[in-house]
Amino acid sequence: MAPxxxxxxxxxLKAVFAAASKLRLINVNPLAGYRVTYSIRVADVVDTRLFESDLAELFTRLGAVVMPVQMLFVLMMMFGTRINETRLARWEHFAGDYWVIPASNAKNKEEHRVPMTESAKALIQHYKCWQLKHVGKRAYLFPGTSGAISIRCAHDWHTQIRFKHFTSHDLRRLFRTIVADLGVDTMIGERLLNHALPVLLRKYVKSTLDKGMSLALEQYHQYLIYRGFSSVAPEILPRSSVKSENGQTLTASGWL
Structure with missing residues (x-):
């Protein structure tokens, strides 16, 4: 086991034993005062935070990995979704102008409707064509041996990026930071991350805020493209702006 x-x-275990001792279910707390560092050496916590200045390097690393791995992190970056919500995505969840994350896949057990920008639609369609060609027809975007890939497998994919050992939550924090820096309203930013709104807002704001979320994502995706995101996924750009050669769209390594 890792330290x-x-x-x-x-x-x-310390929390459980402390609670049991407080309720007098046990006479002695065997872990009272115990610290892991007494038995094993725990390495210093690695700084995994991602910053806007890391985007260029992150895009380069993403462009070097295989398609499914690339797509998993690209989706989390584009929408700020959680790793479970992303790995469990099915093709049927992408209907028209929305990515519908079922309540069963969401951490707060509430359905989340994420507006799809034109860039996102182009990317999803491109990946679907790739999967049909190289993997075959599947129900999940990230199929495993039975159903979707496991959460352990999804976490293991982080190691293929080889950049700062960041986590999916670091991507969410980066997403939220950039969205805030772009001037997006706080309530819109929280809804994009599928965070529960304060009680007062839930009572008086009945709108799903779809329009505001859509505009915010459009602004955010354009920001990513401006910072070089199209080098990872050239299909997100309008075809008129993508250079072509011999009638074929030039794509980053791994996309075809």
């Missing part, structure tokens, strides 16, 4: 994992387990 970090052991530390997390011990901390959970």
């Amino acid at each position: 970090k994992y052991i530390r997390e387990v011990v901390n959970k």
